[in-house]
Amino acid sequence: MGKAMHRLLTDSLGKEMLLLGNEAIARGAIEAGIGVATCYPGTPSSEIPDTFFTLYQEAGFYFEYSTNEKVALEVAGGAAISGVRSMCTMKHVGMNVASDALMTLAYLGVNAGMVIINADDPFLFSSQNEQDNRYYARLSALPMMEPTTAQEMKDMTVAAFDVSERLKLPVILRTTTRLNHLRGTVTFGQRRPITSKGSFKKDPFHYVAIPAVSRNLHKILAQKYDQSLELSERSEYNRMTGTGKWGIVTNGVSMNYVQDAVNDLGISDKVTLLRLGFSHPMPENLIVKFLKGVDGVLVVEELEPVMENEIRSIAQSKGIGIPIKGKGDNLFPRLFEFDPGLVRKTIASYFEVPDTSPQPVEVTDVPELPGRPPNLCAGCPHRAMYYAIKKVYGPDAIYPSDIGCYTLGVLPPLSMADIVICMGASVGSSCGIAAATDQKVVAFIGDSTFFHAGIPGLINAVHNKHKFTLVILDNGTTAMTGQQPHPGVDTEPMGVDTKQLSIESVVRGIGVEHVEVVNPLQVKKAVAAAQASKDFEGISVIVSKELCPLYARAIKKARKVRPFYVNQDRCTHRLDCINYLACPAMYLDDGKTMINENLCIGCAVCAQVCPENAILPLKIED
Amino acid sequence: MNIANIVLCGLGGQGILFMTRVLAMAAMDKGLNVMGAETHGMAQRGGSVISHLRLGEVRGSLVQTGTAHLLLALEENEGYRNIPFLAKNGKMFVNTNSLHFPRQEVRAFLDKREILYRAVSAGAIALKLGAPRSPNLALLGFFSALNEEPLSHAELRQTVDKISPKKFKGINLKVFEAGYDKGKAG
Numbered sequence: 001m002g003k004a005m006h007r008l009l010t011d012s013l014g015k016e017m018l019l020l021g022n023e024a025i026a027r028g029a030i031e032a033g034i035g036v037a038t039c040y041p042g043t044p045s046s047e048i049p050d051t052f053f054t055l056y057q058e059a060g061f062y063f064e065y066s067t068n069e070k071v072a073l074e075v076a077g078g079a080a081i082s083g084v085r086s087m088c089t090m091k092h093v094g095m096n097v098a099s100d101a102l103m104t105l106a107y108l109g110v111n112a113g114m115v116i117i118n119a120d121d122p123f124l125f126s127s128q129n130e131q132d133n134r135y136y137a138r139l140s141a142l143p144m145m146e147p148t149t150a151q152e153m154k155d156m157t158v159a160a161f162d163v164s165e166r167l168k169l170p171v172i173l174r175t176t177t178r179l180n181h182l183r184g185t186v187t188f189g190q191r192r193p194i195t196s197k198g199s200f201k202k203d204p205f206h207y208v209a210i211p212a213v214s215r216n217l218h219k220i221l222a223q224k225y226d227q228s229l230e231l232s233e234r235s236e237y238n239r240m241t242g243t244g245k246w247g248i249v250t251n252g253v254s255m256n257y258v259q260d261a262v263n264d265l266g267i268s269d270k271v272t273l274l275r276l277g278f279s280h281p282m283p284e285n286l287i288v289k290f291l292k293g294v295d296g297v298l299v300v301e302e303l304e305p306v307m308e309n310e311i312r313s314i315a316q317s318k319g320i321g322i323p324i325k326g327k328g329d330n331l332f333p334r335l336f337e338f339d340p341g342l343v344r345k346t347i348a349s350y351f352e353v354p355d356t357s358p359q360p361v362e363v364t365d366v367p368e369l370p371g372r373p374p375n376l377c378a379g380c381p382h383r384a385m386y387y388a389i390k391k392v393y394g395p396d397a398i399y400p401s402d403i404g405c406y407t408l409g410v411l412p413p414l415s416m417a418d419i420v421i422c423m424g425a426s427v428g429s430s431c432g433i434a435a436a437t438d439q440k441v442v443a444f445i446g447d448s449t450f451f452h453a454g455i456p457g458l459i460n461a462v463h464n465k466h467k468f469t470l471v472i473l474d475n476g477t478t479a480m481t482g483q484q485p486h487p488g489v490d491t492e493p494m495g496v497d498t499k500q501l502s503i504e505s506v507v508r509g510i511g512v513e514h515v516e517v518v519n520p521l522q523v524k525k526a527v528a529a530a531q532a533s534k535d536f537e538g539i540s541v542i543v544s545k546e547l548c549p550l551y552a553r554a555i556k557k558a559r560k561v562r563p564f565y566v567n568q569d570r571c572t573h574r575l576d577c578i579n580y581l582a583c584p585a586m587y588l589d590d591g592k593t594m595i596n597e598n599l600c601i602g603c604a605v606c607a608q609v610c611p612e613n614a615i616l617p618l619k620i621e622d
Numbered sequence: 623m624n625i626a627n628i629v630l631c632g633l634g635g636q637g638i639l640f641m642t643r644v645l646a647m648a649a650m651d652k653g654l655n656v657m658g659a660e661t662h663g664m665a666q667r668g669g670s671v672i673s674h675l676r677l678g679e680v681r682g683s684l685v686q687t688g689t690a691h692l693l694l695a696l697e698e699n700e701g702y703r704n705i706p707f708l709a710k711n712g713k714m715f716v717n718t719n720s721l722h723f724p725r726q727e728v729r730a731f732l733d734k735r736e737i738l739y740r741a742v743s744a745g746a747i748a749l750k751l752g753a754p755r756s757p758n759l760a761l762l763g764f765f766s767a768l769n770e771e772p773l774s775h776a777e778l779r780q781t782v783d784k785i786s787p788k789k790f791k792g793i794n795l796k797v798f799e800a801g802y803d804k805g806k807a808g
Binding site: 016018020043044046047125149178180181182183184185253255256257259260339340341359361363365366367369371372373374375376377405408584598 | 675
C-alpha cells in the first residue's frame with residue numbers, strides 16, 4: 001500500500017545519485033534537518049522549491065510557495081528566530097525584493113540555522129538583468145558561500161547551516177545558472193532529524209529593531225562579522241593548491257573551467273590556485289599568504305570584479321606590489337557568463353604559455369541561422385487576449401508589461417510589450433506614463449505577478465486616480481517558472497490545504513469600479529470587454545481568465561483535443577490568422593495556410609478570427 | 623584520458639532533457655564521471671534548447687566548440703546551428719523528414735571536418751507508434767545502433783527501461799527499439 005519513499009529522502013549513507021544542482025541543494029537541506037522552507041519561484045532557482053513540494057509532507061517539514069521573496073524571507077526568518085532550521089530560495093532579482101528584510105534580519109540574527117539560496121543568472125538566460133549579488137553579502141555583512149560542483153551544492157548547503165548556527169546569522173549560498181542546472185553525481189551523507197516546531201522566546205530589546213535596539217544590534221553584527229572572518233580563514237572551502245609562482249584566484253563555476261584549463265595547458269606545477277568557496281568575508285590572512293608566494297595573480301570570476309578589487313585592496317594594505325589582474329586590460333569581460341575556452345585562452349596569454357588545446361572552429365562557411373526565441377504555446381490564452389486588446393486599442397496605445405510567459409508577446413507580429421522593468425512594474429510604470437502623457441495605456445500582468453508585486457501599484461492607481469486599463473492575465477498558475485501554485489490557485493487537487501483568493505475580489509476590494517472577468521478564448525466577448533474598458537474614464541481592470549493549456553494538461557483539466565484545419569476551398573489567403581495570432585500550430589506551405597494537428601489544441605481562436613469561416617474543427621473518427 | 627563530449631539540441635518541449643538523462647544515467651551506471659549542463663526555464667517555450675553532457679575525467683560541464691564527439695539534434699535547423707560544436711571526425715544524428723539532408727550550405731563544412739552525419743525521421747517513427755511527443759526516444763534508439771562504448775544499445779535500452787515512468791515504459795521502449803531497427807537497417 002505505502003508509496004515508495006522519495007528518492008531524495010533515503011537514509012542510505014554513501015548512496016550515489018545523478019542530480020540536478022538544485023536537487024543537490026534540496027538534499028543538502030534535508031540532510032541538515034530543515035524544518036521550514038519558503039520561496040518565490042524563479043529561474044534558475046525554481047527546481048529547489050519544486051523538489052521540496054514533491055516531498056515535504058513525507059519528510060515532515062513545513063513548506064510554502066510564498067507570495068513574494070520578501071515575504072518568503074520574513075517567513076523563514078520568523079521560523080529561524082523561533083528555533084527552527086529554515087531555508088529560503090530565490091533568484092537574484094528576488095533578492096532585491098527581499099533585501100529590505102535581509103538588511104535588518106542580519107541585525108536580529110537567528111536561533112537555528114537559516115540558509116538563503118540566491119541564484120544569479122549571468123548571461124540572463126531567463127532574467128531581466130544580470131546583477132552580481134555578491135554585493136548583497138557586502139551590504140548586509142552576512143557570510144556567503146559559493147559551491148562549484150553538484151556534490152558541493154549538497155555538502156555546502158549542510159555546511160552553510162552549520163556556519164549559520166555557529167554565528168547565529170543567516171548565511172547566503174550563492175549559485176549561478178550553470179550550477180543550478182548542472183547535472184552531476186552526488187554522494188549522500190547522514191540525515192539529521194527534522195524538527196519543524198520550535199518556540200519563540202520573547203526578547204523585545206533584541207528583536208524589536210527600534211533605533212536604540214538596532215544601535216546595539218549593529219555592534220553585535222560587527223562582532224559576528226569578525227567571527228565569520230575567522231571561520232572563513234579556516235574553511236575547507238577556502239584552499240590553496242599547488243606551489244607555483246603563477247597565482248590564480250577563482251570561485252563558483254569558474255573553478256571548473258580553471259581546473260580544466262590548467263590541466264589542458266599542462267601548467268599545474270607552475271600554478272598556485274586559490275579557490276574561495278566561503279567567499280564573504282574573504283579570508284584576509286590566507287590571501288596575504290597566497291600573495292606572498294606568487295609573482296602575479298589572475299582573478300577568474302564571472303560578472304563584477306568583486307574578489308579582484310578586495311584582493312587588490314588587501315595587497316595594497318600589506319604593501320604587496322605584484323600585478324593583480326582580472327577584469328579590464330582586455331582580459332576577462334564583466335558581461336555574461338564565461339566560456340571555458342575564453343578562460344583557457346586568457347590563462348595561457350596572461351602567463352605567456354602556448355595554447356595547444358583545440359582552437360575555435362573556423363565556421364565562416366556555415367550559414368548563420370536566425371535565432372529561435374521561445375514563443376507563446378499553441379492555444380495560449382495570452383495570445384487571444386492580446387488579439388482582443390490590439391483590435392480595440394490599436395498599435396499606438398502603450399503596453400507596459402510584466403514578468404512572465406506573456407512577456408514573450410513583445411515579439412512581432414504581436415508586439416504587445418512596450419516596457420518591462422521588474423515584477424509588478426507594469427502597474428506602477430503605467431501610472432507614470434498615464435500621468436505624463438496623453439497616450440492610451442493598457443498594462444498586462446500575470447496572476448502570480450499581480451499577487452507578488454502588482455497590488456500596491458493598483459492601490460496607487462486607484463488612490464491617485466490614474467487613468468489606464470490593467471489586464472490581469474489569470475491562467476491559474478505560475479506558468480513560466482514551472483506551474484507553481486500562487487494565492488489564486490485551488491491547491492486541493494495537489495493535496496495541499498491552502499485558501500484560494502479571488503483576484504476579482506481583491507481588485508474590487510481595492511476600489512476599482514470598472515472590473516470585467518472574461519474568457520479570452522471567447523473572442524467577441526473579449527473584444528467587447530476591451531472596448532468597454534476603453535470607453536471607461538479612469539482605472540479599469542480586465543481579468544482574462546483561462547487555464548494555461550500546459551497546466552491544464554498537467555492537472556488533467558484539459559478539454560478533449562479537437563484540432564482544427566483550414567478548409568482550402570474557403571480560405572482566401574487574407575492571413576489574418578497568421579498575422580494577428582502567430583500561433584506556432586499554423587504555418588504556410590506553398591502559400592497555403594495550414595494547421596499542424598499535433599500542435600493544435602483546439603482553442604478555436606483562429607476560427608473566430610477568420611473572416612471567411614475557413615477554419616473548422618477536424619471530424620474525429622470513431 | 624578518455625573523455626566524451628556530447629551536445630543534444632532541439633526545441634523546447636521535444637524531450638531533450640529526458641534524452642540527456644538516459645545518456646547520463648547509462649554512463650554513470652558504468653562508473654563514469656558525468657557532468658551535464660541543461661537549459662531550463664524560459665527556453666522551454668518552443669525556443670532553441672541545448673544540453674551539454676561530458677563523460678570522463680572533466681570538471682567543467684560546458685562543451686567547447688570544436689570538441690563534441692557527438693551531436694544529437696531533434697530538429698534539423700537546430701542541428702545546423704550547433705554544428706560548430708562538433709570535433710573533427712565527430713558524429714551527428716538528426717531528426718528530419720528532409721530528403722535534402724544535409725543542406726548544400728553545410729555539406730562542405732561537414733565533409734571538410736570529416737563529420738559522419740545521419741538523418742532519421744524520428745518524428746515519423748514516434749507518430750506511427752502513437753507517441754507523437756517521443757521523437758527523442760526514436761532518435762536515441764537510432765543512435766544506439768552505432769553501438770559504441772561507452773553507450774551501447776543494450777546499456778541505453780536498459781536505462782530507458784529503468785528511468786521511464788511506469789505508464790510510459792512500454793511505449794518508450796517500443797519507440798526506442800523502432801529507432802534502433804531503423805539505425806541498424808542502415
